Amino acid sequence: MLGEHPKWAFVGVGAMGGYIAGRLAAGGEDMHLLLRSDYEAVRAQGMTVEIVPDEQVFRLTPDDVNPARDPAEIGPVDVVVVGLKSTANEALRTLLPPLLKPETVLVTLQNGLGNVELLSEIAQTNRVLGALCQIGANRVEPGLVRNFTPRGGFVQFGELPGAPEGLMQAVGERFQAAGIRVRYAASLGEALWRKLMWNVPFNGLTILSGMVPTIEIVEDPALRGVSLALMEELRLAAGRLGYAIEADYGPKQVEFTHKLGAYLPSTLLDYRAGRPVEVEAIWGEPLRLGQAAGQKMPHLAQLYAILRKLTKQGA
Amino acid sequence: MLGEHPKWAFVGVGAMGGYIAGRLAAGGEDMHLLLRSDYEAVRAQGMTVEIVPDEQVFRLTPDDVNPARDPAEIGPVDVVVVGLKSTANEALRTLLPPLLKPETVLVTLQNGLGNVELLSEIAQTNRVLGALCQIGANRVEPGLVRNFTPRGGFVQFGELPGAPEGLMQAVGERFQAAGIRVRYAASLGEALWRKLMWNVPFNGLTILSGMVPTIEIVEDPALRGVSLALMEELRLAAGRLGYAIEADYGPKQVEFTHKLGAYLPSTLLDYRAGRPVEVEAIWGEPLRLGQAAGQKMPHLAQLYAILRKLTKQGA
Structure with a gap:
């Protein structure tokens, strides 16, 4: 459903986005980070993800995460993951379109209600997932994310009604393959x-x-x-x-x-x-x-x- | 009921207490202020009450308001007006007794519930009035009270059940004579x-x-x-x-x-x-x-x- 080697774009790479993008990249996924303030640091030194209770460290080179400042540099991808604060949601109307093709899957890590619907409206698709993070993590400095949750916590997926059957499992399997624990909700x-x-x-x-x-x-x-x-x-x-x-x-x-x-x-x-x-x-x-x-x-x-x-x- | 020239003590001279005491003193009442932090300033310069919307200013000399630091300096009075914060109510158990004689009337300007009952208990009297201030005023600095209410707002009196008939009118008349607008509540x-x-x-x-x-x-x-x-x-x-x-x-x-x-x-x-x-x-x-x-x-x-x-x- 996602192809052999899907291309990922992360929009909003704070604590949750940084943790997940970093582990997916460490797992070999084709990762592209859309960055603003952290661009220079990640371009120069890559990024590091730590799980403190497990004493695990993942180090990514700039080539592992392909930092970009403009979505047009990334171009269309297979999966867009949105980690922006919902207070910045209006920016998605300009940030998302260059990343989209008809079959692109959108995933939101955001808190609260209304985000899944907004992504569906902007991308004009029902291929939208909610991913609720039960993770306590902080972005300590540009390019450094620290996760304080034993075993990294977990991500619970849910599908928008009408999403293609098995979509959240297909995305969830890539997370699991990268070592991120996953659950599936019967109802998003x-x-x-x-x-x-x-x-x-x-x-x-x-x-x-x-x-x-x-x-x-x-x-x-x-x-x-x-x-x-x-x-x-x-x-x-x-x-x-x-x-x-x-x-x-x-x-x-x-x-x-x-x-x-x-x-x-x-x-x-x-x-x-x-x-x-x-x-x-x-x-x-x-x-x-x-x-x-x-x-x-x-x-x-x-x-x-x-x-x-x-x-x-x-x- | 109060005599020809009643003696007043104000305990707690903040915004409301300051405004009312100042106007009563300006009206010629025999005023005695019990002060703590503002004592030195009022002792040196007296106090000033302003009604901003009416451009009225009342200036009182130290002799007009007789500042005291200890209730024993004041001694028994005809009317005690309490303007303390109710959070400091326990202090009244020591502050009030030196000011009391059997016929002393007690008036509380305080916010909220429970204050009238406390005064009645401490003074062992039913000669207790509530005086609710519909006044927007601030104590700007020691000895300076600013009232932001057109015509100074008003004070609404109410009697404790069992208070002598006509008591609140007797006190209210002194307020009115000093230019403070007054109303009487059927029920405190x-x-x-x-x-x-x-x-x-x-x-x-x-x-x-x-x-x-x-x-x-x-x-x-x-x-x-x-x-x-x-x-x-x-x-x-x-x-x-x-x-x-x-x-x-x-x-x-x-x-x-x-x-x-x-x-x-x-x-x-x-x-x-x-x-x-x-x-x-x-x-x-x-x-x-x-x-x-x-x-x-x-x-x-x-x-x-x-x-x-x-x-x-x-x-």
Whole structure:
């Protein structure tokens, strides 16, 4: 379905994109990175990917990853992987077309809702996959990505409804061949809503409560209660949209978050560094979809309104 | 009821206390200010009260306001006015007794719930009034209070149930004689809940939304919606407690807040300056009372949980 030796382009090579592109390149895939600020460094020295708990290091030469500054230098590819922040999504309308041919598969690593649909619209294709990264990683400096997750974490694939059968398995097999652990979701929509049940409370409340790590949210009884209320609003909204999520999924996420320890979500780091925060993808879209489906979401409405204003994306 | 020339003591001379004490003193009342950090400045230069929209300025000499550092220097008075932050309420147990005689009237300018009851308990009297300030004012520097409200805003009095008949009118007349506009509430409880309908959304959302002035809350459609939802939760809770507040009171408060312009609530200034924030009096008490009366208050519960953690008063 992808051919013998597919050509890959990565658009947005931050922590997640860098980790995955680096391992695919180390596995021998024909890799092409579209870079801006990191171009000079990668052109000169290539890139390095580390998995800290496993003491694994992957070193890539510039020729392994073919850095480019303009998508026209890369030209049409078999798979485009998008790792941009969703706040920069409008740039995809100019960045993607030079990379596309009719059979190109698009994969998004992005957080929140609306990204798969946007790729489908821009590329006019149903060959679009969501790839949800359960990975804690940082881009430490240009050309250096550090993954803090034992065994590198995993990537969960889901297909856009109407995508060709077996597409996500075909892409997933290349990931697995490069040593990246993979899961497949029966429903992309359901997987995205499950991920939101974590991102909505913890990415949001850690920012508003004084830039605290997630463990301080679950250890504060009032904030733990608010987290569970937010999760329940999302679970009921997901149910109205046809995604049945079990009632104890929220409480289990609280338990998991307690075990995660003093974790600072990426959104909190973005906010603290003055970078754009993905307010619409994580909070705005689920609110609008849930409300349109008839679900009352007072906790989410308030959280979204505050975060939108706080990050100066408000009126 | 107060005698010909009552003696006043003000405990807590911030924006509201400063404005009212200053005008009463300018009106010839026998004023005594209990001061801490502002003592030296007021002792040296007196104090100034400005009403910006009316271009009115009241200048008081040190002798007009008799600054003191210890309540024993003042001794028993006819009226004690409390303008302390409710976070410092425990200090009243030592500050008040030297100012009291059996017939002393106590007036609280404080925000939120629980203050009238505390004064009544400390002074063992039912001669306690609530005085709710509909005034936008700031203490700009020691000895300088600036009031941003046209005609100075107004003070609404309410009596503790069981207070002597006519008590609030007797105090109110002295205010009026000094040029402070006055209203009388049929029910102190109802007046307090009406005031909370402003304080809960605007004092809270301005902090969380990036320390913005109140006008930015009402001009942001999502935050205006959240403000109205918070007001409605409080209105329904007040209804369950026997205080009938009309349905359009919330929307009218939004209109009023729009006219108020770029106002920074005192709580926001406190938070920004690292001072304690009145989280329990403004958000905690109404939540507990409303929930105990059977009212669901999801917006307030979330706002309270976040503010409590943000101001480090949480678990």
